[in-house]
Amino acid sequence: MENGQIVNVSNLVKHFPMGGDHFVALKGIDLTFATGEFTGLVGPSGSGKTTLLNLIGGLDSPTEGDVSVLGMQLSGSSHGARAELRRSSMGFIFQTYNLLPVYSVYENVEFPLLLNNVPADERKKLVTQAIEWVGLTDKMKSRPAALSGGEGQRTAIARAIVKEPTLVLADEPTANLDAENSHHVMKILVRLNKELSTSFIFATHDEKVMGYLRRILNLVDGKIVKDEIVENPEFKG
Amino acid sequence: MLTFKLAIKNLIGAGMRTWLNVLVTAISFILLVFMTGMYQGMDAHARQVTIKTEIAGGAYWHPIYDPADPFTLEDAHGVPPQPVIDLVNTGDAMPVLVAQASIYPNGRVMPVIMKGVEPRQTIVDMPTANLLEYEGESIPVLIGSGMARRAGVNVGDTFTIRWLDANRTYDADEGMVIHIFETENIKIDFGQIWIPLARVQEMLGMPGEASYVSYGQEIAALTETDGWIHRDVGYLTRDMTVLIEAKKPASYILFGILLALAAMGIFNSQVLTIFRRHREIGTLMALGMTRSRVVGLFTAEGGMNAFFAFIMSALLGGPLFYWTATSGIPLPMDYSEMGLIIAQRLIPVYPFALFVSTTVMVSIIVLVVSYIPSRRIAKMKPTEALRGKVA
Known part of the structure; x- marks a missing residue:
């Protein structure tokens, strides 16, 4: 990791086959993320947010370009190596929670x-500590x-942070929640970001x-059109 | 180890779905064992009945005696060698004199094999002692119920018996049915009439002679037989062994069909499981499980499914196997008319090897049919699995 960078994306291109043609989801993205960031990839549906998140998470492979996460080059790495990276250093939060249905809250987090x-x-x-953090004792x-x-x-948040990962990737974590729960969840994540430096x-x-968010990256049609640092009162003090 | 713990947790956590799968596999396992046990029971019973009523411990044949060739019977007789006679004298063997004859029940002619047997014999399970009860002038005849039905005769009925004696002269006399016995062995029933040995020897003009001598099951074989041929149980049941071997492909096919049904059930449920759990598979990969480990987890679930099925088979099938093996299964019809030695109460035989071989075979099949659909996981992209697309 150079200068506290945990993610380095360079000239990232992603095509998806569509019929006989292909759809270009990402068009040459260059980005870096530093340790302790609280960043959002923002944009309309189809802008490439989830695709970029999946590529950073090593869940998908780029068509062109490189993604380096925690010092590991994902482009040429094996499935096993990427799984190992996710297992040891990353947490995921999904829009639909993706909890394992036959496990209890405790078992899911475990x-x-x-x-x-x-x-x-x-x-x-x-x-026990992770479940306490999210208030589900x-x-x-x-x-x-x-x-x-x-x-x-x-519960999904507790599962993502229980191993105190370096990086958590959250795909639309509040999309299925009402306003009250959305704020509750975001406050938990802000606190974890502060306390664990995740x-x-x-x-x-x-x-x-x-x-x-403290940094907002606006994506439109597979390109970053705006990268802004936000002064956010949640992080003061 | 973690894979197995997770597999057990997943299976138990899935509740009713798991237990239905387990039940289907268990039923297939029980059917496999039961059907094979029935087959083996039929074979064992036929062999046991034949040994008990006909073969005993083995026999010494006159050098040219061949029961499969009626033309040899005319000459296949002689005085048995002394060591064999010694066995007869101690009650450890029984001589049988065989000849072709014709009977004329109800005015029609029926070719038969006439067999002279010692009424006091205890070597085979036949009610020959009944022949001693008759003191009249007619030839006392013992026949099986199948023969009686075909000839249309009952106890006390008489018919003419015609035979060729040692001087190649046809003789005839009146025979009377003294007793009709029930037997599952058609080979001592159909086409056979049993007469006291001394009487047959007298009728044929062959005093002291026999065609073969059967000896008891506990008696050791003689080394000196003076040209008479020793036939052991293996030889005497060889036609039955051939018949059983000929039936084996059919039993294998049935076994294969049942196994295929079980395999298809498991395969189907495994495919359905993978289809239903694509999001879970994607989640497992996102959490850091390698594809091979996820494949291993799903295969282990299939394997554990089989393991639970074996336990359920023991619980459900155990009493069934015990009950059928001790009480037998009553059959709806008499198969002797079809020329088959099949008991009226069929007792399945479940040797330990049957359980072991079935368990091993079902385990292998279950693992294979669990693994094959699970391999699809290896082709899945985590992102597609998370989105609900299956490769």
Whole structure:
């Protein structure tokens, strides 16, 4: 990592096949993200936000260009190496929460630690702490089906941050939440960003989320048209 | 280890869906064992009945005796060698004198094999002692119920018996049915009449002679037989062994069909599971599971499904296997008319090897049919899985 940069994107192009032709989702993106950022990729549907987030997360491969995350070049890396990077250093928050349906809240949050072979004692401590952070101590044994939308997304957040990753990628984390829950969730994420120095990259077009961001990258038709640093009162003090 | 823990957790967590899959696999397993047990029971029963009622421990044949060739019977007789006679004298063997004859029940002619047997014998399970109860002038005849039906005779009925004696002269006399016995062995029933040995020897003019001598099941084979041929149980049941071997492909086909049904059920449920759980698969990959590990997880779930199915098979099938193996299954019809040695109560046989081989085979099939659809996961892109697209 150079100069505290955790993500470095250069000349990133992504095509998707569409019929006999292809759709260009990203058109030569150059970007860097530093440690501890709270950044949003903002833009209308089809602008390439989720595609860029997936490429940073190593969930997809670019057509051209390079993505380097935490010092690892993703373009030429194997599936296994990218999985290892996600397992050890990244957290994901999805629009539809994507909780494992047969596991309880506790088990869902515990899952990334199991994958990382964290010892049982430490696992218990970390899971309990993560669930406390998101305020779901009374729902530990509940299954996802028994949770409200806000509780489901808070569980997903606890799962994303339980291993205290360096980078969390959140794809439309508030899209399925009402205003109250959206603010609640964002406040939790801001607090985690402050306390754990975890970097957050959001893909969103939700105005409520934008109110919490410190850096906003506007994407239109696969290009970054604006990159602005925002003075956000949530981060003062 | 984690993969297995997760597989168990996923299966138990899936509740009813898991248990329905397990039930279907268990039913297939039970059917596989039950059907194979039935087949083996039929074979074992036929062999057991034949040994008990006809073969005993084996036999010494007159050098030219060949039961499959009636033309040899005329000359296939002689005084057995002394060591064999010694066995007869101690009650450990019974001589049988065989000849072709004709009977004339109800005015029609029927060719038969006439067999002289010692009424006091205890070597085979036949009610020959009934022949001792008759003290009249006619030839006492013991026949099986199948023969009685075909000849249209009952106990006390008489018919003419005609035979060719040692001097190649046709003789005839009146025979009387003394007893009709029930047997599952058609080979001692259809086309056979049983008469006291001494009487047959007298009728044929062959005193002290026999065509073969059967010996008891516990008796060791003799080394000195003076030209008489020793036939062991293996030889005497060879036609049955051939028949059983000939039936095997049919049983394999049935076994294969049942196995295929079980495999298709598991394959289908596995494909459906992967289709339904694409988002979960994408999530697992996003959380850092490698594709091979996800494939391993789903294959392990299939394997655990089989393991649960074996436990359920033991719980559901155990009492069924025990009950059928001890009480038997009553069959709806008498198969002896079809020339088959099949018990009226069929007792399936479930050897330990059957459970082991079925378990191994079902396990392999389950793992294969769990793995094949799971391989699709390896082709999935995490982003497509998360979006709900399946490769």
